[in-house]
Amino acid sequence: MAKYLFITGGVVSSLGKGITAASIGSLLTSRGLRIRIMKLDPYLNVDPGTMSPYQHGEVYVTDDGAEADLDLGHYERFTGAPTSKLSNITAGSIYWDVLNKERKGDYLGATVQMIPHISNEIKDRIRALESDDVDIILCEIGGTVGDIEGSIFLEAIREIGLEEGRDNVMYIHLTYVPYIAAAGEVKTKPSQQSVAKLREIGIMPDILICRAEVPLTLDVRKKLSMFCNVPLGSVIEECDVKHSIYEVPLVLSDQGIDELLLVHYRIARPPADLSPWRRVINAIRNPEGEVTIGVVGKYQELQDAYKSIFEALDHGCIAHKMKLNLIKIASEEIENNKTELLDQVDGILIPGAFGNRGIEGKVAAIRYARENDIPFFGICMGLQCAVVEFARNVCGLEGANSTEIEAKTPHPVVCLMKEQKEVVDMGATMRLGAWDCKLTAGTKVRELYGEEIISERHRHRFEFNNTYRDSVQENGMTIAGTTPGGELVEIVEVENHPWFVAVQFHPEFKSQPFNPHPLFAGFVEAAKKRNQLKSGA
Ligand code: GLN
DSSP: OOEEEEEEEOSSSOSOHHHHHHHHHHHHHHTTOOEEEEEEEOSSSSSGGGSOHHHHOOOEEOTTOOEEOTHHHHHHHHHOOOOOGGGEEEHHHHHHHHHHHHHHTTTTTOOOOIIIIIHHHHHHHHHTTOOTTOSEEEEEEOSOTTOTTTHHHHHHHHHHHHHHOGGGEEEEEEEEEOEETTTTEEOOHHHHHHHHHHHHHTOOOSEEEEEESSOOOHHHHHHHHHHHTOOGGGEEEEEOOSSOGGGHHHHHHHTTHHHHHHHHHTOOOOOOOOHHHHHHHHHHHSOSEEEEEEEEESOTTOGGGGHHHHHHHHHHHHHTTEEEEEEEEEGGGGGGGOGGGGTTOSEEEEOOOOSSTTHHHHHHHHHHHHHTTOOEEEETHHHHHHHHHHHHHTSOOTTOEETTTOTTOSSEEEEEGGGSSSOOOOSSSSEEEEEEEEEOTTSHHHHHHOSSEEEEEEEESEEEOGGGHHHHHHTTEEEEEEOTTSOSEEEEEESSSSSEEEESSOGGGGOBTTBOOHHHHHHHHHHHHHHHHHTTO
């Protein structure tokens, strides 16, 4: 039977609850425990798939095609434990299922209520992660204690504590201990009130993790311990980290949090081997050089919109001991060929996107990369724009475009599957989740992956139009990867260029700090070479 660990948050949002949960997960994994992590999101959308990146940051995609909260990305990156459709539950999906059951008559005429019907549905979904190969289920509750939407989730996790037995269940509360500069002191009152709110519901936190700007003195810890009713040794401090979020597992492990958990669950395991984390931190703290990467996209103001891309670039840099100098460029800024913005970069990356805003800027950036031998990495929409650029400027197909951008283009080099000459019916409108891809011998990607068949995650509707395969190939673009039967183009490369790779899938979702994705590592290596060439090294 699996044990449960619930992680709630208090006082304010944006404390990094997902990273804290992922870090705890990584420590448990390092102690040889098999874990699963999930996120409960109290908002009413059925999934974040239709939410704007401005609202919700990146949409993370799992192997089984769930469009999920970006915290699942942290979970997979930190722990390696797979996530799936079962790992992200929204209030909307819970209500949806309960109401459907009600319509089908599944409740046999009973009055359908928040407790027990909604709370039972939540508990069932949490328990759905139970399996013989899982020791601990970590469950992060989105939002902040006190939110109206979140209260039924807290009720459900309280009930799990009662039903599974307190020895098998732990509650961690992540709180904020602000430093008030004018008074020159840190304040514990918000934490006290947040824990009081939890206790009102019937949840007694076992561990308090305190996000803080300044280290907590013993007096402050004692105060938190007494007023929040948590043993002194279970008051853990999590100050802002200096270099990287990947320091958090080490910060928490130094305070013995994994031991607290194992003691509570009465599980004995050898100490954690944290050497992979130490190697990662060492590479981040002691870089041997620097690469400047320009990411040309449309949601640049928002740090979270390209979360996995930025993380994967970091991983590529960790692999080559490079410091990442990231320049975020709004694609609209380079429209009308204002490519000066790209002069300083060692590599250009174009991430995924939907809709036509900023497209011409991306096409201009790609042309600049292709013509000036700047390493280029196109992802999803980045591939589609690379094909458009190549068709227009190399193959001479004037006005070539994607039908997503211009429905009546004379050369629909990217289009919906059903618009293709030989219709390939792949079912649902969106190609989502893991698909196998066969790599072409002799290509850069074949060398980087080191194997012929790979699997990567997708989230798109439009595809390279097969009608144009011959035309681009005759002009120096290689089809470097396709679906195993050859039906759909997955990767293109441009010949006679130091590093020009564009992929229809999202490799960023599968990169980890100690296991960097080969394409990101390859891209950073190419950028490093260009940087060295520039500086005459
Ligand atoms: N909008 C494009 C499509 O639907 C690309 C999507 C993406 O970049 N994720 O195919």
